[in-house]
Amino acid sequence: MAHSFIPDLADTVSIQDGAVVSKVIHRDDDMNVTMFGFDRGEGLTEHTASRPAIVEVVSGRLSFVVDGEEVILTPGTWLHMPAGASHSLKALEPTLLLLTLVKPDS
Numbered sequence: 001m002a003h004s005f006i007p008d009l010a011d012t013v014s015i016q017d018g019a020v021v022s023k024v025i026h027r028d029d030d031m032n033v034t035m036f037g038f039d040r041g042e043g044l045t046e047h048t049a050s051r052p053a054i055v056e057v058v059s060g061r062l063s064f065v066v067d068g069e070e071v072i073l074t075p076g077t078w079l080h081m082p083a084g085a086s087h088s089l090k091a092l093e094p095t096l097l098l099l100t101l102v103k104p105d106s
Contacts (some may be wrong), residue, residue: 009058013037015094020044032101038062043090048083051101055079060095064088073097 004026006012013023015037026033032051035058043062055064057073064073066087073079073089081087083104089097 009035009098010096013096015039015096018042030103034099034101036095036097036099038089038091038095038097040091040093044088046086046088048086049081049101050083051104052083053081053085054100054102055081056098056100058096058098060097061092062095062097063090063092 006025009025012025012035013021015021016039018039019037020039020042021037022034024032024034038060046065055073055078057075057077059075061072061074064071064079064087066079066081067085071077071079072092
């Protein structure tokens with residue numbers, strides 16, 4: 001198959017009570033795309049990614065801290081982080097988030 005098609009990203013994962021769930025929806029040599037579902041109050045502690053990352057909120061709202069700066073992400077927001085950027089997040093309400101990790105330039 002030369003292309004991938006997902007008619008509704010929100011249908012790829014279900015938000016579960018008190019949990020963080022994730023599902024890889026595309027992976028190839030150049031990128032890894034994962035859909036996350038965060039229940040209210042759930043999140044990820046501070047960490048870094050070894051690859052450049054793009055974060056897009058599909059639904060919900062969350063507090064995202066990148067390199068010490070807090071931003072509130074809502075549907076339609078877009079965030080790019082270079083490889084190695086320190087970040088954490090906490091869902092302020094049930095949230096679906098699309099994470100794309102891209103192959104760094106060689």
